[in-house]
Amino acid sequence: GAVVSQHPSRVICKSGTSVKIECRSLDFQATTMFWYRQFPKQSLMLMATSNEGSKATYEQGVEKDKFLINHASLTLSTLTVTSAHPEDSSFYICSARDRQGYHEKLFFGSGTQLSVL
Amino acid sequence: GESVGLHLPTLSVQEGDNSIINCAYSNSASDYFIWYKQESGKGPQFIIDIRSNMDKRQGQRVTVLLNKTVKHLSLQIAATQPGDSAVYFCAEKGSSFSEKLTFGTGTRLTIIP
Numbered sequence: 001g002a003v004v005s006q007h008p009s010r011v012i013c014k015s016g017t018s019v020k021i022e023c024r025s026l027d028f029q030a031t032t033m034f035w036y037r038q039f040p041k042q043s044l045m046l047m048a049t050s051n052e053g054s055k056a057t058y059e060q061g062v063e064k065d066k067f068l069i070n071h072a073s074l075t076l077s078t079l080t081v082t083s084a085h086p087e088d089s090s091f092y093i094c095s096a097r098d099r100q101g102y103h104e105k106l107f108f109g110s111g112t113q114l115s116v117l
Numbered sequence: 118g119e120s121v122g123l124h125l126p127t128l129s130v131q132e133g134d135n136s137i138i139n140c141a142y143s144n145s146a147s148d149y150f151i152w153y154k155q156e157s158g159k160g161p162q163f164i165i166d167i168r169s170n171m172d173k174r175q176g177q178r179v180t181v182l183l184n185k186t187v188k189h190l191s192l193q194i195a196a197t198q199p200g201d202s203a204v205y206f207c208a209e210k211g212s213s214f215s216e217k218l219t220f221g222t223g224t225r226l227t228i229i230p
Contacts, residue, residue, distance in 0.1 A: 004160075006160070032216055034216075034218075042222075042223075043206060043220045043223050044161070044206070044220045045220075046217055046218070046219075049216060049217065091158075093160045093161070095160075095161075097216065105151075105163055105166070106151075106163070106218060107163070108153075108160035108161045108162070109160050110159055110160045111158065111160045113158070
């Protein structure tokens with residue numbers, strides 16, 4: 001099945017620094033990728049929709065200047081958390097859509113645990 | 118706003134027994150539903166999906182039932198195994214024109230050996 005690779009799996013950074021998370025579709029082209037955020041024991045909350053070659057679409061309440069998304073190719077989207085603060089600590093997950101007939105499967109990356117000190 | 122929710126946050130089942138996880142959704146326009154399994158520290162894993170023109174779909178040891186009348190979705194896992202222990206999320210796609218998935222709150226399933 002389709003594989004989505006997400007890196008890094010875990011990152012610890014100091015407050016005020018920026019962190020980049022990569023999401024790659026390994027064996028299919030993904031014109032659309034999605035970025036989610038998940039707090040402990042909670043559900044996934046969609047942050048933004050990343051569209052190849054165009055600007056990302058952010059959900060209400062998500063600061064686009066803080067969470068920079070770049071989808072420069074059909075297999076790579078990046079999320080940069082700028083000037084990270086402790087409240088940005090969370091589990092970030094990307095997904096990519098692969099249309100396969102009946103299925104409109106979203107394949108998820110393995111997630112990135114961000115801890116901001 | 119529209120939401121997808123689960124009736125039970127936790128569920129414990131004896132190994133070998135069947136389990137049923139329930140999900141209520143509120144968007145009557147939703148046309149596609151998916152169940153995901155998430156293990157600790159990992160991304161969600163696709164289990165099974167169903168379109169709104171069906172009321173039942175079966176996979177290997179799993180069955181999804183959709184009741185559009187009461188906007189209810191369920192996941193049945195047969196002959197549960199320890200490896201089934203995880204958090205299960207239902208998710209809905211609002212319409213054919215929407216690419217977004219809305220996730221429910223999740224149910225933690227624990228299989229008791």
